[in-house]
Amino acid sequence: MKITVLFFLLTLSHLSYASTKTKIDVLKSLSLTEGEYSTVLDTSIEKPEFCQNENIDIELIDNNGSLTLSLGARLAFPYLESTETVKDSNQKCVLKITNKYAVHQLEQTSVEICGKQKKEQRTHLFKISNGKIDYTYKNGSILQHCQYNLIKGKNI
Amino acid sequence: MKNYLIIFTIFLSIQPLAQITWADQNTQGSAPCIDCGEQSTTLGASKAKQDAEEILNKIEGGNPFQCDKSNNANCTLINWLKMKEKTYAKNCQGFFLDESGKLGSFSKITTELMFNDIRKNNENSIFAKNIDDFKKYCPNYNSFSIAQKVAFHGWIFELTAFPESTCEVNIKPNNSAPTTKAVCMYQLEDKPSFRIWRSAGFDVKHCAVSESEILTVAGCTSCAFDEYKRKTLKDGTPFGQLDASGKKIHGAYWASHNPLAKADEDCMLKNLAINKSTNKPLWRTVCKNSNAEWMPRYKFFKRIQRFPLCNTDLAREELAKLNEFSNTEK
Numbered sequence: 001m002k003i004t005v006l007f008f009l010l011t012l013s014h015l016s017y018a019s020t021k022t023k024i025d026v027l028k029s030l031s032l033t034e035g036e037y038s039t040v041l042d043t044s045i046e047k048p049e050f051c052q053n054e055n056i057d058i059e060l061i062d063n064n065g066s067l068t069l070s071l072g073a074r075l076a077f078p079y080l081e082s083t084e085t086v087k088d089s090n091q092k093c094v095l096k097i098t099n100k101y102a103v104h105q106l107e108q109t110s111v112e113i114c115g116k117q118k119k120e121q122r123t124h125l126f127k128i129s130n131g132k133i134d135y136t137y138k139n140g141s142i143l144q145h146c147q148y149n150l151i152k153g154k155n156i
Numbered sequence: 157m158k159n160y161l162i163i164f165t166i167f168l169s170i171q172p173l174a175q176i177t178w179a180d181q182n183t184q185g186s187a188p189c190i191d192c193g194e195q196s197t198t199l200g201a202s203k204a205k206q207d208a209e210e211i212l213n214k215i216e217g218g219n220p221f222q223c224d225k226s227n228n229a230n231c232t233l234i235n236w237l238k239m240k241e242k243t244y245a246k247n248c249q250g251f252f253l254d255e256s257g258k259l260g261s262f263s264k265i266t267t268e269l270m271f272n273d274i275r276k277n278n279e280n281s282i283f284a285k286n287i288d289d290f291k292k293y294c295p296n297y298n299s300f301s302i303a304q305k306v307a308f309h310g311w312i313f314e315l316t317a318f319p320e321s322t323c324e325v326n327i328k329p330n331n332s333a334p335t336t337k338a339v340c341m342y343q344l345e346d347k348p349s350f351r352i353w354r355s356a357g358f359d360v361k362h363c364a365v366s367e368s369e370i371l372t373v374a375g376c377t378s379c380a381f382d383e384y385k386r387k388t389l390k391d392g393t394p395f396g397q398l399d400a401s402g403k404k405i406h407g408a409y410w411a412s413h414n415p416l417a418k419a420d421e422d423c424m425l426k427n428l429a430i431n432k433s434t435n436k437p438l439w440r441t442v443c444k445n446s447n448a449e450w451m452p453r454y455k456f457f458k459r460i461q462r463f464p465l466c467n468t469d470l471a472r473e474e475l476a477k478l479n480e481f482s483n484t485e486k
Contacts, residue, residue, distance in 0.1 A: 038406075049447060050334055052407035054396065054414060061353045068353040073387065073396075073409040075335060078349045087349055090367045095347060110335075122334065137334040144334065 021081045021101075023062050026069070029101045031128050032058065039133065039148040050074050051135075051146035058133075069106075071135065077108050077124060093119075104128045204284040207302045208274040215268060220257030229465055233307055236464045236474065239481045247323035251314035262323070262341075265377045266313045270306045273385070282388045283309055289393045292402045293457060294466035308463050312394060313380070315459050317341050319412040319452030325373055340376035342410070344383070355382045383409055411449040412456040424450055 027033060037058045056072030060080075067080040079085040079097045089095040093114040100107040106126045112119040120139055127134040128150075135146045214221075223231040234257060241252035241260065250260035259267055274281040283306055286298040290308075300308060314323075320343040321327040329346060330338040337346040345351040348364050355361035362378035369375035384394045387408060391397040395413040396406030408414055416424065420443060427438035440446050461470040464478065 048334075049411070049449065052414065053417060054407040055405050056407050057390075061356045063352065063356060070353055072407050073383075074333070074407070076345075076350055076353050077335070078353070089347055095349060097349075122336075124334065139334070 020083060021067070023060055023067055026060060026067055026080050029103075030069075030106060030126065031104050032060075038151045040151060047146050048144045050144075051148075055151075056148065071133075075135075077106075080106070080108075202278040204274050204279045204281065204302055208271040211303060212268065212271050212275065215259065215264065215271075218258070221253060221259075222257050229304065230301075232464055232475070232478070233304060235482065236478050237307070239478055243481070245318065245322060247325075248314060248318055250323070251310065251317070261373065262314070262317070262377065263310055265374055266310050266381065267306060269378060269381045270309060274302065274306075282385060287388075287393065289398045289402075292398065293460045294463055294468065294471075296465055296467045300465060304465055308465075309384075311463050312460060313377075313384070315456055316380070316384075316410050316412060319449075319456070320410060326371075340371055341373065342376050342380035342383075344370060344376060344379050346370065351379060354379065354386055356386070358382060358385070412452040414453055415457055416450055416453050420446070420450065421454055424454060 021029075038055045039058065040055060052072050052074065057070070058072075059070045061068045061070060065081060066078065068076050068078040069080055070076045079087070080099055082097075083099055083101075085097045087095045087097070089112055093112050096111050096113060098109045100109075104127060108124045109121060110124075111121040123138040125134075125136040125138075131150045133148045133150060135148070137144045221234050221237075223234050225231065234253060237253040238255060238257070241249050241254055244252065248262075250262035251266075252260055252263060254260060270281075270283040274284045277284075279285055284302050288298070290297040294308065297305070297308065317323050321341045323341060325341055327339075327341065327343075330343060332338075333345070335345065336350045338344065339346045344363070346367055348366060348370075351363040351370075352361060353363075355363040362375075362382045365375045365379065370379060387396065388394045391406050393404075395408045396404050399405050404415060415421075423443035424439040424446070427442045429438050430436065431438050431441060434441065439450070440448075443450075458470060460466075461468040462474045464471050464474045
């Protein structure tokens with residue numbers, strides 16, 4: 001009987017690990033509807049280069065159930081379907097990505113773990129409200145920020 | 157015991173679904189296929205496909221590109237590519253033709269990728285069809301032959317790699333990007349997780365290659381090829397969508413593909429003199445928010461116009477240089 005329970009738990013844990021959120025779930029959490037958005041960067045604030053000066057597209061790309069949010073051509077945040085994903089990074093290291101969802105908000109943390117050593121942790125926070133996306137990036141003492149005004153339309 | 161067997165059977169049947177590997181993802185992408193070869197095939201073998209097969213055979217056989225005197229434009233192009241190999245920055249010579257007319261190590265990969273795309277997608281390939289937006293930088297583009305179009309795209313690949321890495325294959329990783337490190341000649345994401353989306357919709361996902369493969373010239377160039385293709389299919393050009401007035405309205409991955417705002421460009425051009433105390437140009441301190449990417453961003457769209465068949469003032473300058481170079485060589 002104990003073996004039965006163990007197999008059952010293993011099966012459940014595998015299922016929950018593999019996929020917990022669909023594209024629609026993620027879009028709903030972020031208050032975005034299916035489609036393509038054009039944005040204009042708020043130029044009134046000083047911003048790092050990766051924010052980009054021109055319009056950007058926001059896309060949620062579904063690759064066989066694995067979801068990646070791309071913010072323009074430079075920023076991409078993978079594995080949004082799970083609250084936690086561990087992927088082989090290379091032979092020695094694994095990449096651990098954790099997603100925390102709240103209303104109009106997503107926080108993704110990624111850390112590479114090589115043996116017992118944790119390499120730098122990067123945290124990305126998106127807040128979406130009142131037609132704006134706030135993106136904050138934190139890496140140790142580095143804290144950078146972009147704010148985009150969403151322009152509705154150009155739906156695909 | 158029967159219960160154990162049932163549960164064990166369920167477990168085994170679920171297991172393959174839960175363990176999808178990168179290799180599986182390469183072939184099972186659920187995004188709509190946008191370069192599905194046969195779907196876009198026109199009736200019979202197209203001229204584009206025939207040209208592609210002929211050139212791919214030539215490359216495979218190690219045959220050089222030689223000037224056919226009945227085609228002046230092709231002779232000019234071949235001679236210009238040979239001149240560039242001798243005169244361009246040392247690391248980037250692999251983007252041109254050697255003295256005998258053979259493709260360099262970088263241009264061989266980009267050319268094969270482009271012609272394979274044409275072989276598969278025929279006239280629908282972005283490397284074979286007309287692109288009206290290119291006319292802003294290269295007025296003759298739509299009248300180019302397919303081989304000339306491919307050479308023009310090859311020139312853009314070179315102009316992209318140059319500001320990213322000065323074509324240095326073993327360039328040090330750049331840790332300033334927020335998601336992960338930028339590596340290799342085209343400064344792409346080191347980890348496949350952060351770049352595979354660039355290959356979404358393509359049946360061969362070049363950006364899914366491993367962390368070690370992206371460091372190879374073939375791995376890096378092939379993923380750059382997917383990003384170039386993704387952007388062109390999405391926005392009409394590798395740099396992003398242009399509005400009716402020709403102004404680019406979407407940001408692109410590579411910094412050089414994003415031109416400076418007019419005010420920034422004006423400020424930079426007014427302050428080109430070198431500040432003796434910092435040994436840097438004045439614009440680096442005078443112009444607000446300036447950074448090292450400004451000059452490549454300013455030069456990129458001018459450099460494109462240097463392609464010798466473009467019929468621009470800058471292309472004519474190149475032809476004059478070629479003439480001078482040919483006379484010196486004689």
